[in-house]
Amino acid sequence: MTINKVNTHIVPIEFEYHAPGSLDEAVALLEKYGEDAKILAGGTDLIPHMKQRKTEPKHIVNIKKIPELACIEETPDGIKIGALAKLRAVELSPQIREKVPMLSEAAGSIGSVQIRNLGTIGGNICNASPSADMATALMALEATVHVYGKDGAKEYPIAEFFQGRSDVSLERGELLTGFTVPYPPEGAGSAFEKVGWTTFDIATVNVAAVLTLKGGKIDHCSIALGACSPAPIKVALAEEILKGKEPTDEVLEEAMEFVAACVEPRKRWRRAPPEYRRRSSQALAMDAVGRAVEQARRHQ
Amino acid sequence: MEIEITINGRKRRFDVEPNKLLLNLVRDELYLTGTKYGCGIGECGACTVHLDGEAVLACMVLAVDADGRSVTTIEGVADGDKLDPVQEAYIEEGAIQCGFCTPGFIMSTKALLKENSDPSEGEIREYLKGNYCRCTGYVNIIKAVQSAAKKMQG
Structure with a gap:
């Protein structure tokens, strides 16, 4: 095991911190800094990675000040879940529990309450860990991914989002904004x-x-x-x-x-x-x- | 960077580097050393604090990210010399041995009892699974949570 052989007391790297208040501002920053920038959402992966110098971004773009990214709402096409929705919110949301209970079950299986109070559904997907529980659940539910970039919004099936281990199909300056999880057919059973x-x-x-x-x-x-x-x-x-x-x-x-x-x-x-x-x-x-x-x- | 955080009910201003962790701000700048550094990677729960009322891990939150928000640490739980019912219950049930994990456990227990005033043993175990105790074991801790729940119901 390689766990905790390094100093995890501090974040040993220096970076410039940005907290954009709108999607357009965030996208402009991501476009400007490209590879040098990392998005901070829940931080439960990013912060430990920075502590261990697995990633050393020069710019951190905290997207938590963008209010519309944390929504969970019912739409005609399915449940819309913002990328910033906390795993704990996905677990406890009455709408998700009623319409797509398996997603709530999968969210509740992740880490501890403290982790789920920080970690977000978008972060779980964007880190593209092969073992991300939200990813497997959203694949089975055939969710649609919403991405925003300088050319505006686009969407595609979640299966096309993953390019491989730790790699997702986000271009420079693009940001995952959320998902639409279609309602499973009437009478469906599901499990995680x-x-x-x-x-x-x-x-x-x-x-x-x-x-x-x-x-x-x-x-x-x-x-x-x-x-x-x-x-x-x-x-x-x-x-x-x-x-x-x-x-x-x-x-x-x-x-x-x-x-x-x-x-x-x-x-x-x-x-x-x-x-x-x-x-x-x-x-x-x-x-x-x-x-x-x-x-x-x-x-x- | 200039930030403002309400810590244990008091608004405070800080000038911090962006890479400063909330845990280190609380411990090193305010000397609120009840919140512990355990593993630093989100496994042990010793650094649990409440951020806007929710239990989170202070070792994984940047201080700048807490700007404009409110933080409660273990030092903000008691009312002067009068202990919180959860703290009393932990002492009475012998749920403390070395005490290193206790602040984290108490912060998680507070969050649990706020959401669920009468949790079952299973619910307690599930909720507290992000807090590790390496000496006294979990039996007395669960008793303490149950006893605190009773106390708080009056």
Whole structure:
């Protein structure tokens, strides 16, 4: 473990601090300083990284003074969640709990209350850690990402946002402003599962599932897997197998083989070896899909 | 940078470098050393303070980020010499041994009881999982939280 072998008492690097009051101001700063600038949202990743000199930005752009970025509201297209919404707010929001309970479940599984009071949903995504719990949940929910830059606002599916480990498709001067999480189909069941070294730890593997039943057979089906490849992925092959079938143990087991097959081993995998991830991704996906099926049955 | 933070109910002005952490501001400039530096990476909860009423980790917040906001540390919990019911409960239940983690635990407990006046054991364990105690163990701490909840309900 490399944890805490460095001095984490102070932030040992010097930087210029900016706290823009509007999106346009923030974007202008990001455009001007490019690679030299880092966005400060919750700070739960950035500050420890700066302490350990993993990143040494010359400019910090604190976006917390931009009020519209912290919203959580229902729109006709789905629930709109600002990038600055705290993980704790996502966990406790009555709208999210009612419409997309799995997202609330995933948010509540992250770190501790203190971490969730600081950390934001946008930060969890923009750090592009393969194990980010919000990323896996938003992938399964097929969320749309909203980005703002000097050319104005644009949006695209979250799957296109991840470019790989710690890499997202933000251009110079662009800022993630939030997400639209479409309402799952009527009667949908959903579940989020993860395993880490401790309940406090980041995920070694996480899985999110959303599905509906039609006449006892799986109709809509979406499964996402995190921490097993450079970015969270949708397990399309498993989804295809499950669609149109009754969720018997045999069918589920067959589909789960494809989940395990998605594990892309990395050279240095500190937390767990590939075989552990294969087996636990299979088991967690089984649990998640099983729980989602039960929920969907209750909704019928 | 000039900033203004309300600390334990008193407005204070500081001139700080942007890389100064809230934890170090509170400890080194104000000598409010109840808030502890434990791990520095958000794992142990020893530096828990309330920022605008929410429990957060002072080792992960820049002082400049707290500009215009209000901070409560363990020193702001008691009313003069009269201890807060949570502090009393921790003492009575023997939930303190070396005391290093206690300020963090008390700040988290205060936040918990504000949200949920009658938490179950499971809820207490879940809420306090961001605070580590390495000596006395958690059984007495949970008893203390339950006893504080009773006290506060009257």
